Amino acid sequence: MHIQSIPMWEGTGNNYAYLVVDDNSKEAVIIDPANPPEILPVLQEQTDSGKIKLSTIINTHHHHDHAGGNSEILKHFKLPIVGGKDCEKVTKTPAHNSTFTIGESIKVTALHTPCHTQDSICYFFEDGTDRAVFTGDTMFIGGCGRFFEGNAAEMHKALNEVLASLPDDTKPGHEYTKGNVRFAKRVLENDAIKKLEEFAQNNKETQGKFTIGDEKQHNVFMRVNDPAIHQLVGHDNPVEVMKTLREMKDRA
């Protein structure tokens, strides 16, 4: 599979849409194409030249900066929309752990991860030994999303049960890495966090460069069982640790 990150609102929102293409069939899906003026030209060029056959819009959750471009995209491409129940113009909400395929060789598993929003879904993409997960605002590289519609117990389950159980070599998406590293360093000192900081300083994009295995080392929200963090926050119950870390990050 081929994954193309398309930056949106650079300098202000710093969000990404992802175009994922099946190598043989050229069947393609666009994930969270929230800002049509930046997305449509890319889709138009690649469909016109025969590089892709666009089949589906996929949304990770209903927020405007993820699903807010759907109506406009539909004016130009007639596509089904797979996403959480509250996403604009959604046509299908896949059940937790259900699978679908893209083209000949990409298998997608939908993972329900309610918390940032109740309709948040992460999508685990597998093509042979190539694995990626699109996490929307549930997990960032080095961080997690705010608990707008959920609680610490739900985020603990999403990160440390659902996403943590994916193969360690799975590559997660989504940025905001520099801000997350700044916070991680206040909470914990380890080699993985130092490595992530160095990488984020020298590279604009961190998506695709780290794995779920790395997250377990440098993402403090996935280290709710780390004794050094227990000492800092003053308790060791993982859900309470998750709650305290999020409150600290919200104030940061």
Ligand SMILES: [Zn+2]
């Ligand atoms: Zn969001």
